[in-house]
Amino acid sequence: MMKINETRFKSRMEQINSIAVTEDDGMMRLALSDADKAARDLLTGWMEEAGMTVKIDDMGTIYGTLKGSDENAKPICVGSHMDTQPNGGRYDGLFGVMAGLEAIVSISESGADVKSDLILADWTNEEGARFVPPMLASGVVAGQFEAQWVYDKQDVDGIRYEDELIRHGYKGDEANRLTDAKAYLEPHIEQGPVLDAQGKNCGIVTGALGITGLDVTVRGEANHAGTTPMSHRKDPMTAAAEAIVKIQKNCIDFGEPAVLTNGIIHAEPASKNIVPGEVYFSIDLRYHTDEGMAELERQTISIIEETCAAHGVEVDISQYWKARPATFHEAVVGCVEEAAEENGLDAMRMISGAGHDAVFINDIIPTGMIFVPSIKGMSHCPQEDTKEEDLVKGVEMTADVLLKLDALDI
Structure with missing residues (x-):
């Protein structure tokens, strides 16, 4: 296994994680915030210090390239993101960027002959906590979103994505996008309890659940809480509450690995003594096949519509985001599996439930x-944690897999 500079790796993680710490010891590096800029500035400095060429694309994604020995070889990319959820964890996203950086630097210092250029990527707005939906920059690169559509996205204060890129000096050129490479590798914390519960220290990720995001708005009649008899109400809150309970049960009956989350719910007007006139709630649906995802979405929408009709209220349901289930390339998955076996790691194949x-x-x-x-599967919270030895093994694995990919004919 490639040996890394553990002191350097830990120091750099700590320096990034010293930026914008919350009262709960969580992280607050929302995408394109001042805290995110501070982290980006540190990263680009470390890239340049390592002799990497730094480029920025039009979505603000940072690429640091270490030249390989063969100009005709396709590059290999490794990376993740540094933005966090509000009051998020210390390792989600950041570990992948720092693991990629340390792996590339360690390979360079080892004197290994690497034919391919090694590229480290820090993607912009993976979390979607500030600018909705998630994975905006990688989505543009992959042709999922239009650049102008992303530029016009606004946060809760009405600040545009593009304006923040410009303010921080991180709006680069479209020509710098990662459009072709031999392989892409993303190291990450699991964010779930499976590896920790089974005593494994490595996950060989074969793919990821598809995700569908729905916005649901239920409209009834706002009215006085005391003078409006129950029989005369058109209460969107009651309809929404009943619908949420039903779709949650339906998801359980649908079977694993189906999951459904209602992360946001709010009423208008928000008053304790008014029957609300409108209720909004969000839905996050996840499943591992296209067919299953489509059917789960159909059933969910049907249940909501039927429930609202029974309550005499109207409902609008729109899809705000969709990511299809992913099946990763077997050759790349095979390199990860081979490296785990060669280094005696207790590994298992698994599907990611996260985007x-x-x-x-x-x-x-x-x-x-x-x-x-991830210890106890905690993530997107200050309690997010991973054992130090597992982090180090993950970085060493990253370096080994990059070397295997360089030797691989895909």
Whole structure:
């Protein structure tokens, strides 16, 4: 296994994680915020220090390239993201970027003859916490989204994505996008409990669940809480609550690995003594096949519509985001599996339940992922944690897989 500079790796992780720490010891590096810029500035400095050529694309994604020995060889890319959820964790996304950086630097310092250019990518707005939906930059590169559509996305304060790129000096050129490569590798924490619960120290990721995001708005009649008899109400809250309970049960009955989340719900007007006139709630649906996802979405929408009709209220349902289920390239997955076996890691094949930039990049470049365990499966929260030895093994695995990919004929 390629040996890394553990002190350097840990120091760089700590420096990034010292930026914008919350009262709960969580992270607050929302995409294209001042905190995100500070992290980006550190990263680009480390890239340049390592002799990498730094380029920025039109979505703000940073690419650091270490030249290979064969000008005709396709590049190999490794990376993830540094933006976080509000009050997020220390490792989600950041581990993949820092693992990629340390792996590339360690390979360079080892004197290994690498034919391919090695590229480190830090994708913009993977989380979608500030600019909705997630994975905007990788989505543009993969042809899922139009650049102008992304530029016009606004945060809750009405600030545009493009304006923040310009303000921070991270609006680059379309010509710098990653459009062709031999392979893309994304190291990541699992963000789930499987590896930790089974005592495994490496996940060989074969693909990812598809995700469908729905916006649901239920409209009834706002009225007085005391003078409006129950029999005369058109209450969207009651309809929404009943619908949520029903679609949750339906998802359970649909069977694993189907999951459904209602992350946001709010009423208008939001008053304790008014029957609301309108209720909004969000839906996040996930499943591992296109056919199953389509059927789960159909059933979910049908249940909501039937429930609202029974309550005499109207409903609008729109899809705000969709990522198809991903099956990663077997040759890349095989390199991860081979490296785990050679280095005596207790590994298992698994599907990711989370969305990653790798899901979109998989559409244009042969892709694979490495998972390291998350203690108790905690993620997107200050309690997110991974054992130090698992982080180090993950970085060493990343370096080994990059070398295997360089030798591989895909």
